[in-house]
Amino acid sequence: MFGIAATMNDVDLRLSNYDFDLPASLIADRPVAGRHHSKMLVYKVKSDEIIHDEFINLSNYLPESSLLVVNQSKVFPCRLIGSKSTGGKCEVFILDIEANEQGLREVLIKTTSKKRLEQTFHFENGLVATLKEIRDGRFFVEFNNENLASYLEEHGKIPIPPYIRNGESDAKDVEDYQTVYAKEVGSVAAPTAGLHFTEEVFKSLEDKSISRAQVTLHVGLGTFLPVKVDNLQEHKMHTEKYFIDSKNLDKIKGNREIYAVGTTSLRVLESCHDGSDFNLEADKYYETDIFLHPGVEVNSIKGLVTNFHLPKSTLLMLVSSLIGREKTLELYKEAIAREYRFFSYGDSMLILRDQ
Incomplete structure (x- = not known):
């Protein structure tokens, strides 16, 4: 097995040990002008070297003929703002663009009153959502519009995180909060490590024979829900759907120099890696609830492109599974000192495990 086996100990398994202080001024409100001009902290694991650069120079650090996933x-645009039948304000946040077998969609509902079955929520142009099922605190509604996707494109709001302008998106976010290679509709949050990529970056990668493979993991709220237990081994991740088509699976299986772009890509790769190779059928949807943290071996990649994540988040723990909790917090401290921008619209980090 490749890489550093993370040490399993009580210190690394305590939620409280993944906290850090971040000045509010370093939370990025908008991306930098020209996505690829974001800062990039490069960490070479074997040499323990830290380099500060810009994302436009990503190709300088990756081996020729390697593969980005x-x-x-x-x-x-899954946020709908409307009203209850009684006139009070409501917000419905749609978690899955596809209806289930009963024709229902799981949603979050924000109102000032208790939710009840058959309650209706009303939105512009006559859209109505009726609450049909409440299960374990989860809400499932029926919409009166069969072509909901088209309706949302016109009337829905982009779901930027609450720490960005209190979650209130605008027309600029429609473009900013989407990767240039986004294709398969289904996420309620952007795979933000990919937001730094531009055609100029891909051209420089191609010049070095660095290729690209696409996977699909529809990001759900489970990735971002807070960990509520102090012992990480007791935390249960929500499931998310992922998919790899035959063309891209062949690329992945045929390359041993794989670099994941983002935590979601890494979760896909680790979910279908058996310790020695990728083991799954192509062109088929799977579900994963994999939780990567110190003590869990990561075998599928040689490196990771990622952003700087929230304190105590599962994403911070994922990065720690690669380089250890102490080193991760040390790099974050360095980034804060150099005024890197944090979270979804912030700067990037490149982890190189074999350099």
Whole structure:
């Protein structure tokens, strides 16, 4: 098995040990002008070297003929602002663009009153959502519009995170909060490591014979829900759907120099890696609830492109599974000192495991 086996100990398994102080001024409100001009902290694991650069120079650090694996899932405008039948304000956040077998969609509902079955929520142009099922605190509604995807494209709001302008998106976010290679509609949050890529970056990668493979993981709220237990081994991740078609699976299986773009791409790769190779059928949807943290071996990649993540988040723990909790927090401290921009619209980090 490749890489550093993370040490399993009580210190690394305590939620409280993944906290850090971040000045509010370093939370990025908008991406930098020209996505590829974001800062990039490069960490070479074997040499323990830290380099500060810009993302446009990504190709300088990757071996020739290596493979970048990106998540091509596309964010859909899943926030609806409307009113209850009684006139009070409501917000419905759609978690899945596809209806289930009963024709229902799982949603989050924000109102000031208790939710009840058959309650209706009303939106512009006559759209109505009726609450049909409440299960374990989860809400499932029926919409009166069969072509909901088209309706959302016109009337829905892009679901930027609450720490960006209190979650209130605008027309600029429609473009900003989407990767340039987004294709398969289904995510309620962007795979943000990919937001730094532009055609100029891909051209420089192609000049070095660095290729690209696409996977699809539809990002759900489970990735971003807070960990509520202090012992990480007791945390249960929500499931997310992923998919790899035959063409891209062949690329992945045929390359041993694989670099994941983002935590979601890495979760796909690790979910279908058996420790020695990728083991799954192409062109078929799977579900994963994999939780990567110190003590869990990561075998599928030689490196990771990622952003700087929230304190105590599962994403921070995922990065720690690669380089250890102490080193991760040390790099974050360095990034804060150099005023890197954090979170979804922030700067990037490149982890190189074999350099």
